[in-house]
Amino acid sequence: MASYDSYRKICLLEQELEALRGNSKSEQGCGNKEWNALDPTMSHPLDNETVAQEADQVIKSVQQSFESIVVKDSSEVEVTTTDTQAAVNLQIALQAAIALVLSISIADSTKADQITQELTSKIKSSQINRQQTYVENSRGVTVTTTDTDIAINAQVLLQILVALVARLDIL
Amino acid sequence: MSKKKKNDHKEVYDKVIDMLVNTTLNRHGVKLDKNKIDQKNKEELKKMVEELKNNVNSLSKTEKEE
Numbered sequence: 001m002a003s004y005d006s007y008r009k010i011c012l013l014e015q016e017l018e019a020l021r022g023n024s025k026s027e028q029g030c031g032n033k034e035w036n037a038l039d040p041t042m043s044h045p046l047d048n049e050t051v052a053q054e055a056d057q058v059i060k061s062v063q064q065s066f067e068s069i070v071v072k073d074s075s076e077v078e079v080t081t082t083d084t085q086a087a088v089n090l091q092i093a094l095q096a097a098i099a100l101v102l103s104i105s106i107a108d109s110t111k112a113d114q115i116t117q118e119l120t121s122k123i124k125s126s127q128i129n130r131q132q133t134y135v136e137n138s139r140g141v142t143v144t145t146t147d148t149d150i151a152i153n154a155q156v157l158l159q160i161l162v163a164l165v166a167r168l169d170i171l
Numbered sequence: 172m173s174k175k176k177k178n179d180h181k182e183v184y185d186k187v188i189d190m191l192v193n194t195t196l197n198r199h200g201v202k203l204d205k206n207k208i209d210q211k212n213k214e215e216l217k218k219m220v221e222e223l224k225n226n227v228n229s230l231s232k233t234e235k236e237e
Contacts, residue, residue: 082230090226097223101216105203118195151230158227159188161220167192167203170216 067131067145074138080145087150094157095120101164119160 036042067084071077099116106112131145165171196202208216 087230090223090230094223094227097219102203104212105205105207106201107204107207108201111199111201115195115199115201119192146230151227154227154230156188158223159184160192161223163185163188163192164203165216165220168205168208168213168216170208170213171220 067147069133069143069145070135072134072136074135074141076140077135077138078142080143082145082147082150084147084150087147087154091150091154091157094154094161098157098161098164101161101168105164105168120157 035044067081069079069081071079095116098120099112102112102116102119103109106115131147133143133145135141135143162171
């Protein structure tokens with residue numbers, strides 16, 4: 001697709017030429033050119049996938065967590081929150097454990113890999129978590145937040161792991 | 172939510188996961204071989220799963236407390 005990337009390359013070359021001539025072509029810069037819905041030659045900024053990318057595009061898990069807790073003019077406020085990075089690491093550890101169990105109990109490593117991918121990709125989903133908490137003019141408040149999406153994902157992975165090890169008489 | 176209802180849900184989830192694992196393994200014509208893992212590895216796996224269980228539980232602890 002002759003897309004945004006191509007446009008950017010051409011634009012950068014033009015800018016270099018203009019700079020050599022001592023002129024400044026654009027104040028905006030090539031990367032910052034605003035997308036125009038009415039211009040048919042411009043591809044959408046999110047539509048830059050190529051056919052080659054499609055082939056190896058697996059279901060990817062997008063996890064983002066935005067959490068903000070504001071405490072203002074308050075005392076004795078206790079805040080407990082989930083460490084998202086630790087939660088994501090736990091999820092990765094669970095996936096690794098599933099891969100491990102399958103790889104040591106299935107002779108054919110290709111099949112073990114395929115099954116691992118199938119079982120773990122089933123539960124992958126796009127997750128964006130937003131939490132905002134505002135405490136103002138309060139005393140003796142306890143705030144506890146949990147990233148439910150991540151907690152549930154980890155729970156399902158754990159269940160898959162337990163189901164696998166149960167078949168191996170491990171638990 | 173009553174405790175009984177929660178347990179009912181757990182049973183359903185367990186069944187779903189069980190079926191998911193079964194059908195995936197069957198589709199690939201694979202059976203997990205218990206004998207491929209020696210006792211030492213079994214013990215280590217058991218410890219690992221228990222640790223992961225504790226970690227997951229602590230992650231969703233706040234939900235259960237509510």
